[in-house]
Amino acid sequence: MAGISKILENNKKWVSERNAKDPNFFKNLANGQKPKYLFIGCSDSRVPASGITGTGPGEMFVHRNIANMVVHTDMNLLSVLQYAVEVLGVQDILVVGHYGCGGVAAAASNKQYGLIDNWLVNIRDVIRAHETEYLRIKDDAQRARRLVELNVIEQVRNLAKTNIIQNAMRGDNPPRLHGLVYDIADGVLKDLRVDGEEMMHEMEHIYATEAVAAEPTQQADNQANSYEGPTEDPAEVVPGFEAKAKK
Ligand SMILES: [Zn+2]
Numbered sequence: 638m639a640g641i642s643k644i645l646e647n648n649k650k651w652v653s654e655r656n657a658k659d660p661n662f663f664k665n666l667a668n669g670q671k672p673k674y675l676f677i678g679c680s681d682s683r684v685p686a687s688g689i690t691g692t693g694p695g696e697m698f699v700h701r702n703i704a705n706m707v708v709h710t711d712m713n714l715l716s717v718l719q720y721a722v723e724v725l726g727v728q729d730i731l732v733v734g735h736y737g738c739g740g741v742a743a744a745a746s747n748k749q750y751g752l753i754d755n756w757l758v759n760i761r762d763v764i765r766a767h768e769t770e771y772l773r774i775k776d777d778a779q780r781a782r783r784l785v786e787l788n789v790i791e792q793v794r795n796l797a798k799t800n801i802i803q804n805a806m807r808g809d810n811p812p813r814l815h816g817l818v819y820d821i822a823d824g825v826l827k828d829l830r831v832d833g834e835e836m837m838h839e840m841e842h843i844y845a846t847e848a849v850a851a852e853p854t855q856q857a858d859n860q861a862n863s864y865e866g867p868t869e870d871p872a873e874v875v876p877g878f879e880a881k882a883k884k
Pocket residue numbers: 679680681703704705735737738739740741
């Protein structure tokens with residue numbers, strides 16, 4: 638079957654199977670979502686979020702990018718995170734890496750790949766932060782596996798640095814942060830037992846921030862009071878305007 642016709646065929650089959658099991662399945666889903674989990678994983682086709690976690694439609698909010706990164710200038714990730722935490726109220730946030738990650742391997746190499754190097758630099762920062770441990774591992778395969786784990790741990794740390802997570806941690810239902818690694822070779826999902834809360838406390842003297850109410854400063858008040866409206870003469874507004882206009 639060519640192109641996407643197989644996908645459309647599969648979809649028809651899936652709809653009829655779901656309806657056969659539960660005639661209200663789609664009707665219930667259409668009423669809204671209240672997922673308990675946020676999954677931040679790699680875009681790798683071998684790591685399907687719902688497949689490896691046994692979750693179905695409506696159970697998990699998902700964000701995927703190359704090498705499951707939490708980058709503080711990534712509006713996409715931040716929007717997903719804020720919506721998941723503040724609107725959906727997810728209880729558990731999972732950063733899921735995987736052994737054999739091409740993004741992590743590329744970052745560990747000294748090759749240039751173009752635009753993506755700017756994304757991979759965030760993984761190179763992970764190497765720098767853990768350089769002593771990283772270089773101590775002599776076996777190439779073991780070192781690559783450890784980098785995948787360290788990257789997951791650092792991405793959980795990056796979550797804890799955001800004001801979204803900090804504010805949520807002060808609320809009534811603080812979300813739990815988790816770091817996991819999936820092994821493509823055997824399908825097993827391993828919990829790295831990262832303590833997100835402890836991580837946050839360790840860094841709070843540097844990263845903790847609080848919302849402050851914006852109050853007008855005295856200087857701003859003075860400026861506002863001294864303003865006397867627009868001047869009639871354009872030369873007063875733009876020095877040199879008159880000279881140019883007369884030419
Ligand atoms: Zn990957």
